[in-house]
Amino acid sequence: MKHYIPYHQLPEGGIPPPVTIYGPGVRWWHWINGLLVLVLCVTGYFIGVPPPSALGDPSSLYIMGWIRFLHLASGYLFALLAIARLWLTFVEKGISHHLFVPAIWRAEWFDGFMRQIRWNLLINDQPKRYVGLNPLGGIAMLLMYVLPGFIIIVTGFAMYAEVTGHDSWQYALFGWVTTIFGNTMDLHVIHRLAMWVMAGFVCIHVYIAVREDVMSRQTMISSMLSGERQYRR
Amino acid sequence: MADKPTFYDVFRQRGVSRRDFLGFCALTATYLGLGPNGAASVAHAMQTKPRIPVVWLHGLECTCCSESFLRSGHPLVSDIVMSMISLDYDDTIMAAAGDQAEEILHDIIRDYRGAFILAVEGNVPLANDGMACIVGGRPFKKKFEETARHAKAIISWGTCATSGCVQAAKPNPTRATPIHKLVDRVPVINVPGCPPIAEVMTGVISYILTYDRLPELDNRLRPKLFYSQRVHDKCYRRAHFDAGQFVENWDDEGAKQGWCLYKMGCRGPTTYNACATIGWNENTSSPIRSGHGCIGCSEDGFWDRGPFYERLPDMQQWGIESNADKVAAAGAAGLGTAVAVQLGATAIKRVMKRGDKPDASATQEEKETQA
Numbered sequence: 001m002k003h004y005i006p007y008h009q010l011p012e013g014g015i016p017p018p019v020t021i022y023g024p025g026v027r028w029w030h031w032i033n034g035l036l037v038l039v040l041c042v043t044g045y046f047i048g049v050p051p052p053s054a055l056g057d058p059s060s061l062y063i064m065g066w067i068r069f070l071h072l073a074s075g076y077l078f079a080l081l082a083i084a085r086l087w088l089t090f091v092e093k094g095i096s097h098h099l100f101v102p103a104i105w106r107a108e109w110f111d112g113f114m115r116q117i118r119w120n121l122l123i124n125d126q127p128k129r130y131v132g133l134n135p136l137g138g139i140a141m142l143l144m145y146v147l148p149g150f151i152i153i154v155t156g157f158a159m160y161a162e163v164t165g166h167d168s169w170q171y172a173l174f175g176w177v178t179t180i181f182g183n184t185m186d187l188h189v190i191h192r193l194a195m196w197v198m199a200g201f202v203c204i205h206v207y208i209a210v211r212e213d214v215m216s217r218q219t220m221i222s223s224m225l226s227g228e229r230q231y232r233r
Numbered sequence: 234m235a236d237k238p239t240f241y242d243v244f245r246q247r248g249v250s251r252r253d254f255l256g257f258c259a260l261t262a263t264y265l266g267l268g269p270n271g272a273a274s275v276a277h278a279m280q281t282k283p284r285i286p287v288v289w290l291h292g293l294e295c296t297c298c299s300e301s302f303l304r305s306g307h308p309l310v311s312d313i314v315m316s317m318i319s320l321d322y323d324d325t326i327m328a329a330a331g332d333q334a335e336e337i338l339h340d341i342i343r344d345y346r347g348a349f350i351l352a353v354e355g356n357v358p359l360a361n362d363g364m365a366c367i368v369g370g371r372p373f374k375k376k377f378e379e380t381a382r383h384a385k386a387i388i389s390w391g392t393c394a395t396s397g398c399v400q401a402a403k404p405n406p407t408r409a410t411p412i413h414k415l416v417d418r419v420p421v422i423n424v425p426g427c428p429p430i431a432e433v434m435t436g437v438i439s440y441i442l443t444y445d446r447l448p449e450l451d452n453r454l455r456p457k458l459f460y461s462q463r464v465h466d467k468c469y470r471r472a473h474f475d476a477g478q479f480v481e482n483w484d485d486e487g488a489k490q491g492w493c494l495y496k497m498g499c500r501g502p503t504t505y506n507a508c509a510t511i512g513w514n515e516n517t518s519s520p521i522r523s524g525h526g527c528i529g530c531s532e533d534g535f536w537d538r539g540p541f542y543e544r545l546p547d548m549q550q551w552g553i554e555s556n557a558d559k560v561a562a563a564g565a566a567g568l569g570t571a572v573a574v575q576l577g578a579t580a581i582k583r584v585m586k587r588g589d590k591p592d593a594s595a596t597q598e599e600k601e602t603q604a
Binding site for chain 1: 396451452453457461462463466472473474475476477478479481487492495496500502503529532533534535538544545546548556557558560561564565568572575578579582
């Protein structure tokens with residue numbers, strides 16, 4: 001696949017030819033990861049604030065047990081997929097690097113960034129079309145998805161190391177995190193705050209994807225399904 | 234070193250029979266989890282190694298650690314360990330007082346330079362040259378510095394000494410500072426808890442005295458023997474946690490049934506201590522066993538992570554009585570408003586545009602009729 005400049009602005013008039021910007025790896029990653037984030041947010045919310053007590057004998061009930069199992073299993077997958085996504089940046093080019101390295105030092109990037117802000121404040125009437133991700137969306141993904149995701153993975157494994165104990169590989173890799181905070185209650189609070197940031201991101205992401213698909217003269221949702229971005233007049 | 238008596242010599246002088254001595258060795262070995270040969274190795278060490286003096290200093294503290302220590306489960310253990318300690322210096326329980334007591338401290342530092350154990354209960358307030366804690370007419374800071382420099386190792390008793398406890402709670406007006414932050418060359422062993430469990434205290438001190446080395450420590454200098462697992466890991470109510478059965482109110486059916494206290498703010502999942510295994514007062518009970526959640530007394534800054542009866546701690550950075558979920562709710566409200574405003578404004582703009590250009594819609598209709 002070709003390597004594109006994601007924030008490259010397309011000319012105002014005419015209909016540019018469609019471009020393939022997402023490879024199959026990134027597309028599969030996006031949808032599986034979306035499902036995992038949903039499962040993780042729901043189960044994680046209930047780990048912090050458990051559902052109403054279940055009646056019955058504890059020998060036959062395992063509600064928190066299953067919630068925690070789902071959370072921990074999805075957490076492992078989430079971490080593995082995050083590594084896979086980093087790897088895809090090098091293997092499957094397209095615009096996949098834009099998620100991690102927004103080109104804030106480029107004039108065209110910054111111009112697009114300001115344009116998107118004006119567009120979202122309804123100051124600009126004509127939406128810009130881009131080869132890939134618009135600069136505002138790219139930096140929002142970095143700050144509201146990638147960064148909290150990283151914090152969630154690190155604090156999550158640090159809390160998991162508490163369960164597995166001093167001799168585990170989780171402790172060997174992430175035990176140092178507990179040394180920074182001292183009281184591991186802080187890990188839980190930071191993990192939860194990062195979860196809320198990510199939940200907020202999901203809401204914005206879905207809303208903006210639908211809105212841009214309707215209004216910005218380019219495909220959004222179907223691009224993540226087919227990998228191809230098409231343009232309208 | 235031949236002229237210095239061994240522990241066993243001291244016990245015999247104090248009238249402890251050999252039978253009691255061996256009983257003590259067996260108990261200590263069991264607490265420390267030393268395995269079948271443990272008792273024999275403890276006994277051997279105590280009979281051959283010269284006695285190591287222990288100096289016990291009291292800083293900014295409430296003496297609850299000493300109280301706990303005096304109530305050590307087995308009378309034999311407390312008797313023997315206490316006789317080891319009281320031989321030397323502990324200003325709260327020693328027979329000597331005033332100048333005589335201070336002289337003993339000087340003698341130990343002179344005779345056993347680099348060879349005595351320093352046990353510190355409480356921390357050192359650094360503000361105003363340490364004026365918040367005066368012992369023997371001088372700031373405790375000075376006394377601690379003079380003694381700590383010559384110690385072989387330091388045991389920090391209780392949360393005061395390991396992380397500051399209530400004295401160091403925000404805003405920490407006396408600048409109460411934990412012991413391990415004040416020494417750099419002398420090894421420190423942290424034994425947190427408010428107070429620590431008596432058997433943990435005697436276990437730690439017996440280990441050091443018999444083996445002449447510190448037990449294995451974790452990354453926060455706590456002995457792994459007693460602090461490697463959370464209260465939650467071995468809690469007898471853990472089955473109710475996994476089942477999803479929680480006490481919701483102090484007077485509900487769950488509280489009577491002994492369900493998990495997680496929703497009532499139990500800090501068991503973030504507290505490293507041996508309460509669930511060793512228990513308190515000869516294993517009569519423990520906070521959770523008596524129906525109250527753990528407050529995490531052996532953890533750093535536990536006073537600043539209240540309220541004790543709520544699962545999510547307050548976030549003082551965001552104002553009092555706010556927590557992670559409330560901050561998130563405020564964020565969500567802001568986000569929702571922004572989206573609603575943008576959607577509404579877009580719709581109004583569209584409608585106004587349509588009103589401005591009637592010809593645009595006319596051309597549209599024309600096209601349709603042509604088709």
